[in-house]
Amino acid sequence: MATPSWLDVPEGSHFSLANIPFGIISPPDSTERHAAVAVGSHVLDLAIFSAENGFAALESFSAHANNAFSLPVLNYFAALGRAVHREVRSYLRSMFLQDSPHAQILKNNESLRRRCLFRLDDVRTHVPMSIGDYTDFYAGANHAYNVGVLFRGANNALQPNYTHLPVGYHGRASSIVISGTPVRRPWGQVLQNAASDPKEPTFRPCAKLDFELELAAFVCTANPLGQPVTLAQAEENIFGYVLMNDWSARDVQAWEYVPLGPFGSKNFATTISPWIILADALEPFRAKGLENKSRLSPYLVPSRADTALDIDLQVDLTTTAGHRTTITCTNAKNLLWSFPQMLTHHTITGCPLNVGDLLGSGTISGSTPGSQGSLLEQNRNGTAAIELRGEEQRLFLQDGDTITITGCCGTSAGSRDLVGFGSCRGTIEAALLKTH
Amino acid sequence: MATPSWLDVPEGSHFSLANIPFGIISPPDSTERHAAVAVGSHVLDLAIFSAENGFAALESFSAHANNAFSLPVLNYFAALGRAVHREVRSYLRSMFLQDSPHAQILKNNESLRRRCLFRLDDVRTHVPMSIGDYTDFYAGANHAYNVGVLFRGANNALQPNYTHLPVGYHGRASSIVISGTPVRRPWGQVLQNAASDPKEPTFRPCAKLDFELELAAFVCTANPLGQPVTLAQAEENIFGYVLMNDWSARDVQAWEYVPLGPFGSKNFATTISPWIILADALEPFRAKGLENKSRLSPYLVPSRADTALDIDLQVDLTTTAGHRTTITCTNAKNLLWSFPQMLTHHTITGCPLNVGDLLGSGTISGSTPGSQGSLLEQNRNGTAAIELRGEEQRLFLQDGDTITITGCCGTSAGSRDLVGFGSCRGTIEAALLKTH
Numbered sequence: 001m002a003t004p005s006w007l008d009v010p011e012g013s014h015f016s017l018a019n020i021p022f023g024i025i026s027p028p029d030s031t032e033r034h035a036a037v038a039v040g041s042h043v044l045d046l047a048i049f050s051a052e053n054g055f056a057a058l059e060s061f062s063a064h065a066n067n068a069f070s071l072p073v074l075n076y077f078a079a080l081g082r083a084v085h086r087e088v089r090s091y092l093r094s095m096f097l098q099d100s101p102h103a104q105i106l107k108n109n110e111s112l113r114r115r116c117l118f119r120l121d122d123v124r125t126h127v128p129m130s131i132g133d134y135t136d137f138y139a140g141a142n143h144a145y146n147v148g149v150l151f152r153g154a155n156n157a158l159q160p161n162y163t164h165l166p167v168g169y170h171g172r173a174s175s176i177v178i179s180g181t182p183v184r185r186p187w188g189q190v191l192q193n194a195a196s197d198p199k200e201p202t203f204r205p206c207a208k209l210d211f212e213l214e215l216a217a218f219v220c221t222a223n224p225l226g227q228p229v230t231l232a233q234a235e236e237n238i239f240g241y242v243l244m245n246d247w248s249a250r251d252v253q254a255w256e257y258v259p260l261g262p263f264g265s266k267n268f269a270t271t272i273s274p275w276i277i278l279a280d281a282l283e284p285f286r287a288k289g290l291e292n293k294s295r296l297s298p299y300l301v302p303s304r305a306d307t308a309l310d311i312d313l314q315v316d317l318t319t320t321a322g323h324r325t326t327i328t329c330t331n332a333k334n335l336l337w338s339f340p341q342m343l344t345h346h347t348i349t350g351c352p353l354n355v356g357d358l359l360g361s362g363t364i365s366g367s368t369p370g371s372q373g374s375l376l377e378q379n380r381n382g383t384a385a386i387e388l389r390g391e392e393q394r395l396f397l398q399d400g401d402t403i404t405i406t407g408c409c410g411t412s413a414g415s416r417d418l419v420g421f422g423s424c425r426g427t428i429e430a431a432l433l434k435t436h
Numbered sequence: 437m438a439t440p441s442w443l444d445v446p447e448g449s450h451f452s453l454a455n456i457p458f459g460i461i462s463p464p465d466s467t468e469r470h471a472a473v474a475v476g477s478h479v480l481d482l483a484i485f486s487a488e489n490g491f492a493a494l495e496s497f498s499a500h501a502n503n504a505f506s507l508p509v510l511n512y513f514a515a516l517g518r519a520v521h522r523e524v525r526s527y528l529r530s531m532f533l534q535d536s537p538h539a540q541i542l543k544n545n546e547s548l549r550r551r552c553l554f555r556l557d558d559v560r561t562h563v564p565m566s567i568g569d570y571t572d573f574y575a576g577a578n579h580a581y582n583v584g585v586l587f588r589g590a591n592n593a594l595q596p597n598y599t600h601l602p603v604g605y606h607g608r609a610s611s612i613v614i615s616g617t618p619v620r621r622p623w624g625q626v627l628q629n630a631a632s633d634p635k636e637p638t639f640r641p642c643a644k645l646d647f648e649l650e651l652a653a654f655v656c657t658a659n660p661l662g663q664p665v666t667l668a669q670a671e672e673n674i675f676g677y678v679l680m681n682d683w684s685a686r687d688v689q690a691w692e693y694v695p696l697g698p699f700g701s702k703n704f705a706t707t708i709s710p711w712i713i714l715a716d717a718l719e720p721f722r723a724k725g726l727e728n729k730s731r732l733s734p735y736l737v738p739s740r741a742d743t744a745l746d747i748d749l750q751v752d753l754t755t756t757a758g759h760r761t762t763i764t765c766t767n768a769k770n771l772l773w774s775f776p777q778m779l780t781h782h783t784i785t786g787c788p789l790n791v792g793d794l795l796g797s798g799t800i801s802g803s804t805p806g807s808q809g810s811l812l813e814q815n816r817n818g819t820a821a822i823e824l825r826g827e828e829q830r831l832f833l834q835d836g837d838t839i840t841i842t843g844c845c846g847t848s849a850g851s852r853d854l855v856g857f858g859s860c861r862g863t864i865e866a867a868l869l870k871t872h
Binding site: 132133138159160161164165167168169170171172173174175177184186187188189198199200201203225226228230231249252255256257258259260261262263264265267268269295297298299345346348349350351352353354357429432435436 | 609611622635662700
């Protein structure tokens with residue numbers, strides 16, 4: 001039985017009262033950007049709600065509410081810290097509970113409801129944070145192994161450093177887009193004839209366009225230049241999580257990536273889901289991640305075993321004909337490194353993180369067929385097409401294909417109070433006819 | 437004979453009337469951040485000057501002046517585009533000319549001069565732009581070759597892609613600091629015994645701390661997601677240039693960098709010089725860069741040969757004992773790719789650049805001893821110490837060492853109207869005693 005609410009929360013909704021995720025919306029018929037939370041099939045517009053004194057009953061926060069929620073991004077609210085997020089989330093949840101003393105704030109005020117409670121379908125969502133820097137890690141050990149086998153064979157699949165530190169690289173913040181944004185197939189240099197000598201690239205639209213299934217965390221606490229963040233502190237520095245699709249041009253990547261890593265093959269678009277699931281909402285779903293048998297440097301040794309998150313993840317591919325096929329089912333436990341470990345490692349040199357910075361997990365894959373978080377793995381580097389409904393096959397993405405990532409906690413346990421991410425979706429647009 | 441000014445412009449000043457570089461300062465006894473230009477040993481505070489109606493005589497710009505110069509960064513001014521930069525720079529220059537009709541604006545107004553004309557020594561400088569994303573290229577072909585020889589031998593020194601595209605990677609924007617900021621020696625994982633099997637890293641302060649001599653460009657025009665910038669347009673999208681020191685922890689880099697590139701080894705600090713030399717000020721110093729014999733993809737083919745910049749570059753190392761040794765003399769012509777080529781390549785996938793984004797050249801090295809832009813090259817991967825004044829030697833940087841990069845156009849031609857960058861300076865601080 002789901003937690004009873006006076007608001008209709010449909011069975012199976014990702015946004016149960018156990019969730020209360022935060023995002024940025026444009027209200028119906030508006031181009032403004034407002035902070036909001038999602039509840040069932042509705043959103044509560046926090047910019048309007050706080051301006052209407054909706055937080056008056058939460059005394060510790062009421063003086064901050066307008067500052068926190070009158071901005072077009074959630075950075076200010078995030079920076080207030082996890083103790084405040086916890087209070088505000090709990091207060092908002094109590095407003096929607098059937099028999100809570102706070103229920104009357106909205107339930108009995110139709111005029112206020114009409115001004116700040118909208119149907120989810122009627123609002124547009126936006127990138128919820130101002131993202132200064134974006135870093136993508138490579139913590140999906142099955143993915144790293146699968147890709148390593150394809151390119152270096154099973155004996156050298158993982159590099160020697162892999163189990164000693166969370167390998168990562170600086171990504172491109174400017175091309176992070178919100179779920180639903182079309183993704184244009186990029187142009188780039190590719191090596192069509194790998195045997196040619198000297199090697200001569202061809203300039204053309206990417207022919208090996210891929211997705212990457214990832215989880216990503218937003219930072220809520222800045223550390224100053226020169227001051228590393230301990231692993232214990234790192235837990236407190238994470239605001240919440242979104243799903244991420246790190247679109248990848250595999251043919252561009254293969255040619256460009258030595259010796260400094262992926263660049264153009266990843267910088268044309270990275271899609272995130274719109275609702276930030278707060279770290280506290282995911283606490284009940286802590287779990288063990290992949291086992292790491294290496295002796296870790298002291299700064300990376302966790303004080304507890306359950307530092308991963310038990311989130312069921314799914315990737316669907318929908319063709320232009322409308323056929324939808326689930327091509328990946330896996331779980332966010334398939335990470336060798338936790339997000340706090342990633343954050344701590346990021347700062348161990350003294351690198352400053354800022355509020356709103358985004359940390360990606362790297363591609364999350366299981367170790368069995370149908371659980372891999374990229375086409376590159378599923379098609380074994382372009383050699384084995386996958387079967388789709390509607391009698392289609394795919395090696396890599398075609399124009400018009402839509403990739404939808406979904407993630408949810410509690411489904412496998414049969415919970416009625418789901419904590420889900422909604423979806424992270426993007427459709428491939430044809431490449432430009434010419435670039436110059 | 438230098439261009440005559442009513443203001444004393446010392447002989448040999450980098451900031452002659454041919455320059456007029458823009459930066460952000462705090463006026464004496466103030467913590468505010470104001471736009472400014474440097475002239476000789478003085479700075480003109482543009483926030484105060486524009487608020488005092490100093491741009492009234494420049495009709496095309498006077499309505500924009502307060503918006504452009506009342507911010508703590510130059511992004512707004514940069515975004516007005518090169519035609520406006522040209523007009524404003526020309527106007528400001530004319531104010532300082534001995535016999536210009538505009539000379540009276542400041543020359544004959546002692547009260548105004550007292551309010552907005554300060555001695556350079558009396559102001560503090562700041563990072564001049566809000567930097568969304570920072571990208572570092574690898575266009576110094578001699579550097580790439582020198583490093584390649586050290587790690588892969590002369591026959592495989594350059595990767596096959598090197599002469600076909602400007603190799604680059606996304607850097608860390610949050611740790612870009614202004615000249616003079618101390619640089620704390622980072623901790624990190626290093627492989628002290630490369631022969632150990634399995635390879636086990638040690639966690640310790642970096643023992644191979646290095647500098648990298650670079651030039652960097654600020655972007656002044658944004659391109660939307662999905663829209664590449666042509667090479668012709670790219671020239672117009674560059675606001676100006678600064679010197680850059682991309683501090684590098686070589687021992688950390690060697691262990692961490694496969695397969696996704698440098699991360700912690702570069703993200704602890706990147707120092708830039710404070711004064712942005714506008715693209716127009718460098719027009720007279722266009723020159724040919726390094727020859728590229730590869731057949732280029734059409735988007736990278738330049739329409740003119742002189743796309744490099746003839747800037748004499750120098751690196752000095754000063755020890756705690758105060759001995760200063762010039763360890764590098766080279767020139768910015770030592771690049772295989774021009775900044776417009778880097779910018780165009782960056783956007784060819786559709787990656788959006790924003791106003792204020794920073795593009796680094798990669799390490800600039802000559803091909804002869806004493807011309808290499810990093811210690812790694814000079815000490816041949818830690819095997820040959822370099823000699824310093826004061827009877828000291830160095831493999832890598834010691835605590836207390838100061839690296840000062842300077843750059844100037846026109847010195848070798850004996851010009852009295854120098855267009856220089858001033859300096860880009862940082863001193864190494866001891867590592868933290870412990871990180872956790």
